[in-house]
Amino acid sequence: MDQLLTQANHIIRKNRPLDKTPVIITFRRDRFLQLTLQTSGCRYSEAGSCCMCNYGKGTTPNVQDIKTAMDQICSSRDFIESDQVLLGASGSFLDDYEVSEEIQFYMMQRLSQSDKKEIFLETHYKSINQAKLTKIHKLFPDQIVHIEMGLETVTKELQEKVLNKEILLEELKKTIAQIHHAGLFVSLNILLGIPFLSLNEQISDTIKSIEWSVDNGADYIVIFPINIQPFTLFEWWYLQGYISIISPWMLVELLLHLTDKELKRVCLSWYGNRYITYSEQQKTIVPYSCPVCQPELLSFFNNFSANYNIKYRKQKLQQIYKFPFSCKCRENLHNTLRKKNAPKTSLKSARDDIESWINKYGINRSNL
Ligand SMILES: [Zn+2]
Structure with a gap:
C-alpha cells in the first residue's frame, strides 16, 4: 500500500465518530432492499486503505440485537x-474478522427461509474461500445468489496512487471462477469519475474496467459514480479544491458508450440517491447537476436500474439524452469532452499537499 495515503487515511479517520445508527440500516429502491450491518469497522479501513470509502465504524454487533432487528425487518413493508x-x-x-460466522449464517438463513428471488452478499474478494462458497450454495438451493465485490478500477496506478486499494486481478479472476464453480453469480463494483484524470479519461477507465469484468465472467456490474464521503481523504481533497463534484450526465455518457452485452449487465448505485450523514455540515456530497435536470436524471437512473430489459434501457437512455432541458448541463459536459481538456488538478500537487499537511501538524508517523 502507499505509505503517504495510508498515513493520511489514518489521521482523517481518527476523528470519525462511532456510528449510532440502528444495528442494521436499510435502504430501499423499488424492489431492491439493502441491509447494512453495523460492525466495528472494515479491516481495510483500519489498515488505512481506500481513500474514497466510508461505510462507517460502529460497535461489534450483539447476536440478540441482530435477531430482534431481523424480526422487525422481515415483517416490514420494505422487506x-x-x-x-x-x-x-x-x-x-x-469477513469472519468483521462479522462472526454465527451472525453471517443467521442473517443468510433468514433470507434463505424467505421468498426473495435474488440475494446479494457484498464482501471483499479476499474474504471468500471454497468452504464458505459451498456452505452458501447449500443454504440457498432455490435462490439466485450473487457475490458482490469491489473492483473499482483495473488500472494499477490508480489503485495504488489515488485509491490506495489493492485488487490483484489474477487473484480476482480465480475467485470469480471459484464462485461460478460453486453455482453462484458474480457482481463487480466499478468507479466512475476517479480524480486527477480528465473527464474523457474517467469514462475510458470505467469502460476498460467494464470490459475486463465482462471478459472475465462478471454476471453483473455495478457502476458507482464518485461520491465524496465524510471522513475520507477524498473529502479532504475536495475541500482543498483537488476534486470536483461529478455530473450525473457522466453516467449517461458512459451508458451511451456501452455495447449491448455490457449495457444489459450494468446497474447503477449511489447516483445521488443516498447519503451518509454525520451532521448537516458533514455528509456525503453526491453527484449533482442542477435543479432543472437533476430530478429527471434521478428518475431515469431509478428506472434504468430496476429493469434489465435491453430494449427498455436503450429507449429510456435515448429519451433522457434527447429530453429538451432548459439548462446547459448536458451541453457543458459535451463541450468539455469534445475539447479533451487535460485534468484540472494534478495528483502530484495533491500528494505534496497532504505531505505538507501531515508535516505541519507534526504528526508522529511512527505512532500511526
Ligand atoms: Zn441541468
Whole structure:
C-alpha cells in the first residue's frame, strides 16, 4: 500500500465518530432492499486503505440485537415488497474478522427461509474461500445468489496512487471462477469519475474496467459514480479544491458508450440517491447537476436500474439524452469532452499537499 495515503487515511479517520445508527440500516429502491450491518469497522479501513470509502465504524454487533432487528425487518413493508435483498456490512459481510460466522449464517438463513428471488452478499474478494462458497450454495438451493465485490478500477496506478486499494486481478479472476464453480453469480463494483484524470479519461477507465469484468465472467456490474464521503481523504481533497463534484450526465455518457452485452449487465448505485450523514455540515456530497435536470436524471437512473430489459434501457437512455432541458448541463459536459481538456488538478500537487499537511501538524508517523 502507499505509505503517504495510508498515513493520511489514518489521521482523517481518527476523528470519525462511532456510528449510532440502528444495528442494521436499510435502504430501499423499488424492489431492491439493502441491509447494512453495523460492525466495528472494515479491516481495510483500519489498515488505512481506500481513500474514497466510508461505510462507517460502529460497535461489534450483539447476536440478540441482530435477531430482534431481523424480526422487525422481515415483517416490514420494505422487506415484503422487495424481491432482491443485499446483505452488506461496514466493510465485508463475509469477513469472519468483521462479522462472526454465527451472525453471517443467521442473517443468510433468514433470507434463505424467505421468498426473495435474488440475494446479494457484498464482501471483499479476499474474504471468500471454497468452504464458505459451498456452505452458501447449500443454504440457498432455490435462490439466485450473487457475490458482490469491489473492483473499482483495473488500472494499477490508480489503485495504488489515488485509491490506495489493492485488487490483484489474477487473484480476482480465480475467485470469480471459484464462485461460478460453486453455482453462484458474480457482481463487480466499478468507479466512475476517479480524480486527477480528465473527464474523457474517467469514462475510458470505467469502460476498460467494464470490459475486463465482462471478459472475465462478471454476471453483473455495478457502476458507482464518485461520491465524496465524510471522513475520507477524498473529502479532504475536495475541500482543498483537488476534486470536483461529478455530473450525473457522466453516467449517461458512459451508458451511451456501452455495447449491448455490457449495457444489459450494468446497474447503477449511489447516483445521488443516498447519503451518509454525520451532521448537516458533514455528509456525503453526491453527484449533482442542477435543479432543472437533476430530478429527471434521478428518475431515469431509478428506472434504468430496476429493469434489465435491453430494449427498455436503450429507449429510456435515448429519451433522457434527447429530453429538451432548459439548462446547459448536458451541453457543458459535451463541450468539455469534445475539447479533451487535460485534468484540472494534478495528483502530484495533491500528494505534496497532504505531505505538507501531515508535516505541519507534526504528526508522529511512527505512532500511526
Ligand atoms: Zn441541468
